[in-house]
Amino acid sequence: MxxxxxxxxxxxxxxxxxxxxxxxxxxxxxxxxxxxxxxxxxxxxxxxxxxxxxxxxxxxxxxxxxxxxxxxxDWADNLKRQLSFVIKEQENLKKIELSLREMIHGIAIEGEENWIAIQKIMQLSSKDKEIQQYYRESVFKDREMKLWEKVPNMTSDSSDSLEWIALIGQLKRYMKDGPKAPKVQSIIRRMNEKRLEEFEGEDEFIDKLWEMRMSTNQSEKLGLYPIDQEVLEFMAEAYAIFIAEKNNPQPD
The missing domain is CATH 1.10.1660.10 (Multidrug-efflux Transporter Regulator; Chain: A; Domain 2)
Incomplete structure (x- = not known):
């Protein structure tokens, strides 16, 4: 005993x-x-x-x-039932994981305005994912859908998406310095480098995506994170300055 x-x-x-x-x-x-x-x-x-x-x-x-x-x-029947339950739980946990990533990344973009990020993620998560996917497939060609998969994603933990999120967050923090500020132009320069790394030669797709990104309604239909319009307009202004200086460099 x-x-x-x-x-x-x-x-x-x-x-x-x-x-x-x-x-x-x-x-x-x-x-x-x-x-x-x-x-x-x-x-x-x-x-x-x-x-x-x-x-x-x-x-x-x-x-x-x-x-x-x-x-x-009945061991076989109950083990199969348990397996189905575990798979369902994994799916639920995956959804929770993606929501947490979105919130963390949203806070990285919004800075100290944590509640604004959470409200935006709540708004984003309330939309029907299947309808969003259907809309993407209706506006992008098959080839463009492959390019869409490279677009930074708020639920991703890839280094590429994380850097884009950090760059947007930095850009928002430096808006008060104006679009010509060295720090702002440095951020825009890195954004342009990243654009070329993934989408060089795909100007038609990028222009189309940017036009849709500038529309609040279309951004929502695509399922994109709702970046403030003033931030997008500031980014466009800073990028125009960057391109102008790149094409017409000032002599030393």
Whole structure:
């Protein structure tokens, strides 16, 4: 016979948990000492290992009790049902993960205005994703849809998307300095470098995307993060200055 304290040491299950399993009839000890301490045999320890395994793969205790007590339990059917449940939970957790990423990235763009970012993400997440996808496919050609996949995404953790998010956040913080400010022009320069890295030679697509981005209504239909109109207009003004200086460099 093995004392309850020793069982706890061997299995990692706390004494309190073992007592609870006894109370609910899930795992009864083989006997007790004169002092009332629970004693277990190897059979109970094997059953405890089964309980631990079934609990680990997500079965609730009341169901584990029925599974182990019945010789006619349909293991195949219940394992398939549990697998379906786990897959569904994974899908739900993935949705939560994407929402959290959107909020974190939204705060990175909005800076100290955390609540504004959260409101925008709530607004974005309330839209029907299937309708957004249908709209994209209606306005972009098949080839352009492949390019769309490269567009920075608020739910992505790719280094490319993260840098774009950081650049937009920085640009918003430096708006007070004006579009000609060195820091602003440095940000625009990096944005242009990134545009060329992913979309060089795809000016038609970029122009089309930018035109839609400048429209609040079309941006919403595409499922784009709602960047403030004044930020977009500032970006366009700063970019025009950048291109003008690039095409007509001032002599040293």
């Amino acid at each position: 093995i004392h309850i304290n020793k069982v706890g040491e061997l299995t990692g299950v706390t004494v309190r948990t073992l007592r609870y399993y006894d109370e609910i009839g899930l795992l009864k000890p083989a006997s007790k000492t004169e002092g009332g301490h629970r004693l277990y045999t190897n059979d109970e320890i094997k059953k405890l290992q089964q309980v631990q395994f079934l609990k680990k793969i997500g079965f609730p205790l009341h169901e584990i009790k029925n599974m182990l007590a019945s010789s006619e339990w």
